[in-house]
Amino acid sequence: MNEAVKTSAAVSEGAHVAHPHEQAHEHHHETFVSKYIFSMDHKTIGKQFLITGIVWAIIGGLFSVLFRLQLGYPEESFPILETFFGEWAKGGQIQPEFYYGLVTIHGTVLVFFVLTAGLSGTFANLLIPLQVGARDMASPFLNMLSYWFFFLAGVVMLSSIFVHTGPASGGWTMYPPLSALRQAGDGQKLGADLWLISMSLFIISSLLGGLNYIATILNMRTKGMSMTRLPLPIWAMFFTAVLGVLSFPVLLSGAILLLFDRNLGTSFYLSDIVVNGEILPNEGGSAILYQHLFWFLGHPEVYIILLPAMGMVSEILSVNSRKPIFGYMAMLGSLFAICILAFLVWAHHMFVTGLNPFLGSVFVLLTLLIAVPSAIKVFNWITTIWRGNIRFTPATLFAIGFVSLFISGGLTGIFLGNSTIDIHLHDTMFVVAHFHIVMGVASFFGMFAGVYHWFPKMFGRYLNNTMAYMHFWVTMIGSYLIFWPMHYQGLAGVPRRYLDKRGWVSFNDFADLDKMITVVSIVVFAAQLLFVFNFFYSIFKGRKVRTANPWGANTLEWTTPIRPGHGNWEGDIPEVHRWPYDYGKDGREFIPQTEPVGAQETKSH
Amino acid sequence: MSMTNKMEQKRMHPHKFTLWVAIGSLLMMFAGLTSAFIVKSNQVNWKPVAMPVWFTISTILMLLSSGTMQLALKGFRERVMRNYRLWMWVTLGLGAAFVASQWIGFQELWSKQVTFQGAGAGQFLYVIFGLHALHVIAGVIVLLVMAIRSFVGSVKSYNTVPVEIAATYWHFVDLLWIYLFVFFWVVGGGQ
Incomplete structure (x- = not known):
């Protein structure tokens, strides 16, 4: 057999016979509804997550543009806002309650609906079965339920925006007592209940998804696919799912207690409260309890968002620099370390809540420890592209952009992780700058990299490159222009969540800077719309993919037909003989995982 | 762990494995709630709750149902459908009786002024036991569907996996109840 020209047809000779019942999937009669709506095909479900995520990203992004208008031009009046939002933007100015609603929904939607469901929902669904060599998820039915619970959560959240008293406005963290008391404001009325219901549905969705991802990765790998032969995106999705499955239920219990406090008069979080002159009967509650429950999820959530991006970036950088990933085992080790530490640092969000300072110092230590695995990963990404034969595809650019943002945003994390510095910086724009760069924008870059890289596998067409490069450069430069100056604002003490800072002399120095940030954020938002246009245009009109393996990659998804059906491989599932990163080895550009190790081959892994 | 155990794990059915991960996830939810209980029990105005005798009856019902579930599984494995149906x-029935005993226990507590007002272990009791009862109800529904299914339709291939999964879930709900009962008894001060 000629080793060099191994096609997927030749591979199937050596492949094993998979579970017999899995073959049956291919012969289903599929209607429009079963194929595109209530689909059980992991690839379709992935696309559903992606497109729903795009819709939510547009809403969440638009909201940020709206409140940026207010922040940049607090004295200006925009009559068009009144046309659309009526009394919420009386006189063309965003009203305080609505401002808080915008901030809350912006945060909730982007953190949960876009960067959790839209990111891991999309790529875990698409990549796990394709890259581990399975015909579908462990339970396609639960997988479908996972999407529809997410959809339902979205419907509830969307409807909360149209409620008369406005959407939830307690911030994306929904801290009680504010969020537990209807009397505290319009946004704490029906909007907050809808928020809690929507989040509960979302948690169920992400648990169903997570269960499936873990079971599929551990149980459904093809022959020869040992755990250390898994591509790094799969490892990242695995740790993501573990984090989600162990931390989301704790948020659910926190949300249930909050629902009880709001609607049934319990005092889990409430104690000795006077609101609008009314003395409430609640006693013995602890608002800090909610923060513990929230951040026990909230911090792992940061890594739920970040890890899939890390995994995909590792893969994309290796493929496109035509070099093996540097330090595969170190990558695994650092993912594992991050996963463990993620559960042990939640109280660094609570340094100024009256936490015992000695306890705080333990959390400082654990928090700063995360710098170690993070630095290992950054080092490995850089050494992977070091002296590589880099192809600057849009996916590569976004992957490199991810590394840049992860470094910039990660460094400011060292500031915030120190409890003493945090006393000054907490609740300022510095925090906003930090988490937007390191978690928000960086993960978006990972997501974009993934979309550009795997779009050919999803739709059998390419995205338009010209639009992609414009999208990249505007987003890259724009993100830094938006978030970098916020660090200075934060150091000067400018608080987050203030809609109008004109009343404070000390925060008055940044009016022009705020204008600049607002203008740039509108430009960046327009660039995202360009991407959305490119995405939908290319689904129908993009350049067609003609070869099964357009990037010359080693992983299994490129051994499937260009537009794989339900079941992924037409013949048997291919067998795996090597790790996925044999690039530039023995004078060959790449050696797919399906190719047996030759007798003369140098030993690598 | 012996080698055979590891081998068995390797061959575990994906659905069974999914259930085990789900159990881990559910445990985290109840761990979150019971640790919230511990945190709050150190606050001022904390009132312990005395558990009504009905919850002891709940415990007996739950333990019995685990045994009968095992008998049903045995019946199914040995292909004695009569026994399987009977024990299902x-x-x-025991599951439903458990939920009923919980409800009566709740009512008794409520009539003893353990309500949502004020602070104390009582509020947690309603939430935590209520959530557990919801999981029992879900289990009862699953068993009901399986029991009805055993009468209608023909079976293409004889597969023990669904029954095994139902049994594992049922035992989990049982053990979870024991944990919660003991927890409230010891930490909640509810003799």
């Missing part, structure tokens, strides 16, 4: 009905 008994199990889901």
Whole structure:
């Protein structure tokens, strides 16, 4: 057999016979509804997550543009806002309650609906079965339920925006007592209940998804696919799912207690409260309890968002620099370390809540420890592209952009992780700058990299490159222009969540800077719309993919037909003989995982 | 762990494995709630709750139902459908009786002024036991569907996996109840 020209047809000779019942999937009669709506095909479900995520990203992004208008031009009046939002933007100015609603929904939607469901929902669904060599998820039915619970959560959240008293406005963290008391404001009325219901549905969705991802990765790998032969995106999705499955239920219990406090008069979080002159009967509650429950999820959530991006970036950088990933085992080790530490640092969000300072110092230590695995990963990404034969595809650019943002945003994390510095910086724009760069924008870059890289596998067409490069450069430069100056604002003490800072002399120095940030954020938002246009245009009109393996990659998804059906491989599932990163080895550009190790081959892994 | 154990794990059915991960996830939810209980029990105005005798009856019902579930599984494995059906009905009957005993216990507590007002272990009891009862109800529904299914339709291939999964879930709900009962008894001060 000629080793060099191994096609997927030749591979199937050596492949094993998979579970017999899995073959049956291919012969289903599929209607429009079963194929595109209530689909059980992991690839379709992935696309559903992606497109729903795009819709939510547009809403969440638009909201940020709206409140940026207010922040940049607090004295200006925009009559068009009144046309659309009526009394919420009386006189063309965003009203305080609505401002808080915008901030809350912006945060909730982007953190949960876009960067959790839209990111891991999309790529875990698409990549796990394709890259581990399975015909579908462990339970396609639960997988479908996972999407529809997410959809339902979205419907509830969307409807909360149209409620008369406005959407939830307690911030994306929904801290009680504010969020537990209807009397505290319009946004704490029906909007907050809808928020809690929507989040509960979302948690169920992400648990169903997570269960499936873990079971599929551990149980459904093809022959020869040992755990250390898994591509790094799969490892990242695995740790993501573990984090989600162990931390989301704790948020659910926190949300249930909050629902009880709001609607049934319990005092889990409430104690000795006077609101609008009314003395409430609640006693013995602890608002800090909610923060513990929230951040026990909230911090792992940061890594739920970040890890899939890390995994995909590792893969994309290796493929496109035509070099093996540097330090595969170190990558695994650092993912594992991050996963463990993620559960042990939640109280660094609570340094100024009256936490015992000695306890705080333990959390400082654990928090700063995360710098170690993070630095290992950054080092490995850089050494992977070091002296590589880099192809600057849009996916590569976004992957490199991810590394840049992860470094910039990660460094400011060292500031915030120190409890003493945090006393000054907490609740300022510095925090906003930090988490937007390191978690928000960086993960978006990972997501974009993934979309550009795997779009050919999803739709059998390419995205338009010209639009992609414009999208990249505007987003890259724009993100830094938006978030970098916020660090200075934060150091000067400018608080987050203030809609109008004109009343404070000390925060008055940044009016022009705020204008600049607002203008740039509108430009960046327009660039995202360009991407959305490119995405939908290319689904129908993009350049067609003609070869099964357009990037010359080693992983299994490129051994499937260009537009794989339900079941992924037409013949048997291919067998795996090597790790996925044999690039530039023995004078060959790449050696797919399906190719047996030759007798003369140098030993690598 | 012996080698055979590891081998068995390797061959575990994906659905079974999914259930085990789900159990881990559910445990985290109840761990979150019971640790919230511990945190709050150190606050001022904390009132312990005395558990009504009905919850002891709940415990007996739950333990019995685990046994009958095991008998149903045995019946199914040995392909004695008569035994399988019989014990399924008994199990889901015991499950329903468990939920009823919980409800009566709740009512008794409520009438003893353990309500949502004020602070104390009582509020947690309603939430935590209520959530557990919801999981029992879900289990009863699953058993009901399986029991009805065993009468209608023909079976293409004889597969023990669904029954095994139902049994594992049922035992989990049982053990979870024991944990919660003991927890409230010891930490909640509820003799």
